[in-house]
Amino acid sequence: MTKNLRDLDFKVPAPRDIAYPAPIRLYVDAQDVLRGILQIRQVIPVRSGGPLTLLFPEWLPGYHAPRASIALFAGLRIEAGEKELPWRRHPVQVHAFKVEVPADAEQIVVSFHFLTPTDPSQGRVVVGKEILTIQWNSVLLYPAGYYARQIEFHAFLTVPAGWQHSCAIAAVDRQDDTIRFEPVSLDVLVDSPVFAGRYAARVPLDDQEKVHLSIFADNAELIDISEKKIAPHRAVVEQAGKLFGPAPFDRFEMLLGLSSELGRIGVEHHRSFEAVTVPDYFTDWEGCFSLRETVPHEFIHAWNGKFRRGADSWTPSFDTPIRNSLMWVYEGQTQYWDRVLCARSGLWTADQTLQAIAVTAATHQVRAGSRWRPISDTTRDPIIAARAPLPWPSWQRSEDYYSEGSLVWLDIDTRIRMLSGDTRSLDDFARSFFAADQQGPAQTLTYTLDDVIAALTDLAPFDWGGFLRERIDGKHTGAPLEGIERAGYQLVFRNDPGEFWTNTEKLAGNLNLMFSLGLIVDHDGKVEEVLWEGPAFEAAITAGTEILEAGERPFSVEALRAAVQEAGRSNGTVRLRVTSGTCEREVEVHCPGGLRYPHLTPLEGARPRLLEILSPRV
Ligand SMILES: [Zn+2]
Numbered sequence: 356m357t358k359n360l361r362d363l364d365f366k367v368p369a370p371r372d373i374a375y376p377a378p379i380r381l382y383v384d385a386q387d388v389l390r391g392i393l394q395i396r397q398v399i400p401v402r403s404g405g406p407l408t409l410l411f412p413e414w415l416p417g418y419h420a421p422r423a424s425i426a427l428f429a430g431l432r433i434e435a436g437e438k439e440l441p442w443r444r445h446p447v448q449v450h451a452f453k454v455e456v457p458a459d460a461e462q463i464v465v466s467f468h469f470l471t472p473t474d475p476s477q478g479r480v481v482v483g484k485e486i487l488t489i490q491w492n493s494v495l496l497y498p499a500g501y502y503a504r505q506i507e508f509h510a511f512l513t514v515p516a517g518w519q520h521s522c523a524i525a526a527v528d529r530q531d532d533t534i535r536f537e538p539v540s541l542d543v544l545v546d547s548p549v550f551a552g553r554y555a556a557r558v559p560l561d562d563q564e565k566v567h568l569s570i571f572a573d574n575a576e577l578i579d580i581s582e583k584k585i586a587p588h589r590a591v592v593e594q595a596g597k598l599f600g601p602a603p604f605d606r607f608e609m610l611l612g613l614s615s616e617l618g619r620i621g622v623e624h625h626r627s628f629e630a631v632t633v634p635d636y637f638t639d640w641e642g643c644f645s646l647r648e649t650v651p652h653e654f655i656h657a658w659n660g661k662f663r664r665g666a667d668s669w670t671p672s673f674d675t676p677i678r679n680s681l682m683w684v685y686e687g688q689t690q691y692w693d694r695v696l697c698a699r700s701g702l703w704t705a706d707q708t709l710q711a712i713a714v715t716a717a718t719h720q721v722r723a724g725s726r727w728r729p730i731s732d733t734t735r736d737p738i739i740a741a742r743a744p745l746p747w748p749s750w751q752r753s754e755d756y757y758s759e760g761s762l763v764w765l766d767i768d769t770r771i772r773m774l775s776g777d778t779r780s781l782d783d784f785a786r787s788f789f790a791a792d793q794q795g796p797a798q799t800l801t802y803t804l805d806d807v808i809a810a811l812t813d814l815a816p817f818d819w820g821g822f823l824r825e826r827i828d829g830k831h832t833g834a835p836l837e838g839i840e841r842a843g844y845q846l847v848f849r850n851d852p853g854e855f856w857t858n859t860e861k862l863a864g865n866l867n868l869m870f871s872l873g874l875i876v877d878h879d880g881k882v883e884e885v886l887w888e889g890p891a892f893e894a895a896i897t898a899g900t901e902i903l904e905a906g907e908r909p910f911s912v913e914a915l916r917a918a919v920q921e922a923g924r925s926n927g928t929v930r931l932r933v934t935s936g937t938c939e940r941e942v943e944v945h946c947p948g949g950l951r952y953p954h955l956t957p958l959e960g961a962r963p964r965l966l967e968i969l970s971p972r973v
Contacts, residue, residue, distance in 0.1 A: 365443070367408055367451045368500035370672035375498060376402045378507040378538060383494045385551070386515050386532070391471040391482040395494045399465060404458030408499035409433075409465065411450040412492035412545055412673035417622035419668065419679050420737035424478055424493060425450050430468040435460040450674070451499065469493045472618075479618030486552035486571050486614050487514075488629060492545045492673065502671040503542035510536045510544060512551075520551040521569035523608050523626035545673065546661075548622075548629045550610040556580055560592045565606050572613040572634065579637040590700035590971070591651045597972040598692065598699075598782060599655075600790030603662035603798070609650065613637070621649045623656030633862070645711070645858040647702040652693035658789035659692070660685045666801040682734040683827055684807060687760015691768070692785070694761070698969035705969045709955045710855035712765070712839070712965075715758045716846045717870060717953030719834030723887040724752030730759055731828045746898055750887035759834070763826050766838030767811065769964055770822075773841060774815035780968070783814050842965035844955040850923065852952040866912045870951040871919050872929060872944055876902060880910035894942040896933060903939070904932035916950070923949015 377400035384394040401407065413423045433440045433454050440463065445451040456463060472478040481488045489512065497506055513533045514520055524536045524547045539547070552571035556578045560566045568588055572578050588609075596602065604626045612631035621630045630649050635642065665681025679685075694711055697703040703711070719725065733755045745751050768781035788802075788810050804823070811819040826835060836846060848870060852860070860867050865883055867875045873889020876882050880902040885891045902910045906918030906929060918929045927947030933940060957963060 365445050365451075365453055367410070367445060367448055367674065370502050370675060371500060372502045372671065373505060375501045375506040376400060378509050379495075379497070381491075381495055381508050381510045382513075383489065383511065384513045385482070385487055385489060386513055388482050388484055388487060388515055391473050391480075393469040393471060393482075393489070393494055395465075395467050395469060397465040397496065398462055399498065400462045401456050401460055404456045404460060407454050407456050407463075409452045409454070409496040410499050410674050411452075411496055413450040414670060414673050414675060414677045415492055416546070416668075416670075416677065417624065418737060419677055419682065420741055421676070422737075422741060423450060423673075424469075427470045427472070427478065427493070428467060429470055430466070432466045434464045434466075435462075448674075452496070465496055467496075475618060479620060480616060481618070483552075483573065483614055483616030485554060485573055486550070486612060486617060488610075488612060488617065488620075488631065489549040489551070490545075490629075491548065495541075495544075497541055497673075499674065503545070503673060504540045504671075506541040507538055508541055508544045509538050512536070512549060514551045515553075518551045518553055519555040519571075520549055521555070521557060521567075521571070521608055521610055522549040523547040523606065523624065543625075546624045547627060548610065548624065550612060550629065552612075554578060558585055558588075560585075560589045560609070561596075565602070565604070566592050566609070567607070568609045568611060570611050570613065573615060577613045577634050577636075577638055579640075584637050584640055587647075587701040588650060591654060591696055591702065594696055594699040594972060595651070595654055595658075598696070598785050599658040600786045601792070602657065603791035604657055607654075607657065609654065611636070611650070621653050623653045623660055625657065625661045628653030628656065642858070643862065644703065644707065645855055646862065648693050648697055648711075651696035651700065651702065652689055655689045655692050655696065656685075658785075658791070659689050662791055662798070662800060663789050664799050664801055666803050669799050669801050679734040679737060680731065681802070681804065681807075682737075683730055683756040683760040683763065686754075686757045687730075688764045690757050690761035691764035691781075695968055699971040701971075705966060707855050708969055709844070709965065710853045713846060713853075713953040713955045714856065714859075716762060716834050716836060716839055716955075717848070719755070719759050719762060720836070720846065721870065721886060721889070722749045722752060722755070722834075724750050724755070725759070725831050725833075727830060728752050729828050729830055730756050730763070730826070733759075744898075747887050748884060749889075762835045762838060764838075765842065766826070766835055767822075768968065769838050769841035770817065771811070771815045772964055774817055777962075777964075779814045782972070784810055787813065839955065839965070840958065840961075842968065843958050843961035843963040844965055845958050847954055847956050848948070848951040849954055850920070850950040850952065852950075853954060856952055866915060868915070868919060868950075870953060871923075871948060872915075872946050876912075876915065878912055890944045890946050894931075894944045896931075896942070896944070897935065900933050900935040902931055902933050904930075906930055919946055920950050922946040 380398040382396040440454045442454045471482045527535045550571045554575045556570045558568045608627040610629045613634045617631045667678035698708040736754045808819045873886035874891040875884045882900045905915040908914040922929045928943045
């Protein structure tokens with residue numbers, strides 16, 4: 356048999372619900388922050404000789420996709436005693452490595468590097484000079500053939516001298532700068548990232564001190580935990596408890612990184628979330644307000660997503676593909692509630708929340724993608740696009756189960772209210788569906804579409820199955836706006852952007868003319884996105900096109916904004932000089948409405964249900 360054909364008998368054993376014979380010791384050295392190199396050593400007990408397959412975790416729950424950074428895995432060496440063991444990688448399942456364990460070996464030692472990106476072009480930067488984040492799935496291999504809950508890990512992490520750390524797994528002790536964590540199963544370990552850094556603060560957010568905001572930052576000045584800024588975070592915990600009922604955790608760490616070095620992230624876990632946001636989250640409190648949605652969003656996932664999860668999204672092992680058919684509940688309803696909790700907690704004013712909902716509604720009102728692609732099909736997008744930049748997002752539509760899903764849940768909430776004479780609401784659904792009867796570390800209770808329909812029917816008899824088939828599985832033109840109207844509001848466009856729009860534009864560093872010219876452009880004139888079949892689309896402008904002149908003036912944000920405003924007052928066209936590749940040309944873009952921004956205004960005489968929804972629970 357030739358060497359290549361030998362791969363044909365490399366089969367990865369399927370996971371079984373049986374215990375791995377003994378705990379695996381895992382040592383991660385994260386002290387080399389200047390190079391961002393993590394050094395890993397694992398001691399894996401083996402019961403007998405023969406073939407052993409080791410896996411790098413591939414399908415990651417919070418990502419809903421095979422998003423492991425296997426390309427950053429390097430330097431693999433496997434030893435038994437003094438002897439180095441040859442390994443080979445599966446030719447297709449490239450996360451799998453096979454070794455032949457000698458008959459007399461009691462354990463093998465595996466070492467490798469995880470080479471964290473040193474530039475954003477290589478991936479999300481996770482190690483900074485004064486702050487780092489560890490996702491355990493990036494720093495371990497596990498034996499194939501076992502459910503993740505059946506493999507016990509004893510993890511040790513060495514951090515730079517004097518750094519603090521935070522993690523949902525308790526530390527048993529710390530010797531010098533090596534932290535020893537309490538033994539946990541593989542699924543809990545992977546679900547419990549660590550933040551570490553020189554500058555940190557940990558603030559309790561509830562009376563029982565179960566929930567903490569653990570802040571890590573590039574420098575000490577960024578950590579401003581004055582009462583004014585902490586109080587709404589405390590209110591998030593209180594309002595979430597009133598909404599969802601008993602929590603499905605015994606402790607919860609909100610891991611919040613404030614950094615210009617690290618890449619942004621927001622990922623949910625059972626007993627923590629990891630969020631890295633702008634450095635000025637606290638120090639430019641008003642100037643970053645639109646970003647505050649992340650905290651309630653990821654916290655809500657403890658109930659919706661981690662404790663309760665669509666049945667096909669739960670998998671026993673990280674080598675089992677994840678399916679996402681109910682992500683419009685997992686993410687769609689979470690986005691609905693995160694905005695409600697932003698308002699109920701005081702992270703946002705009610706008016707800021709109305710503006711955020713208006714932007715979502717307007718976005719889907721003009722998005723053409725819903726004409727060919729139902730929301731249910733977008734639940735495949737974590738696997739298809741994996742959040743890569745897209746040429747035509749409004750036609751491809753990517754992960755619209757989040758935002759369009761949130762509009763469907765507003766429709767459902769207001770429908771329950773209407774059907775029940777305003778005696779019931781989606782708050783009752785949240786309580787009945789997500790309240791936990793357990794507070795363990797990592798239990799998941801799965802549900803099916805029929806369970807969702809049954810819970811809704813309990814609250815208000817209605818053909819929910821037919822409704823959801825039409826909204827989730829059907830194609831349509833425009834946004835589902837009935838919820839907004841039933842909530843006493845209507846979507847309108849005005850020429851003032853409002854503070855939510857202005858804030859998101861400022862934080863994104865762009866000029867967003869989606870509802871006028873049909874494009875978004877950065878401060879250098881480079882087009883970031885063009886609305887499918889919008890005015891810029893008709894002029895054959897694409898993402899990547901550079902705008903050289905706007906209305907006879909050299910490009911600037913002010914010049915382009917003024918040109919669009921002028922178009923609304925005069926002949927309805929904007930003259931642009933643009934370049935794309937080798938082609939420079941002048942175009943006239945039809946833009947008769949001038950500047951247009953979405954808002955919600957009260958419907959006269961209608962019950963303002965949206966204000967009732969956004970009011971804090973007492
Ligand atoms: Zn989410």
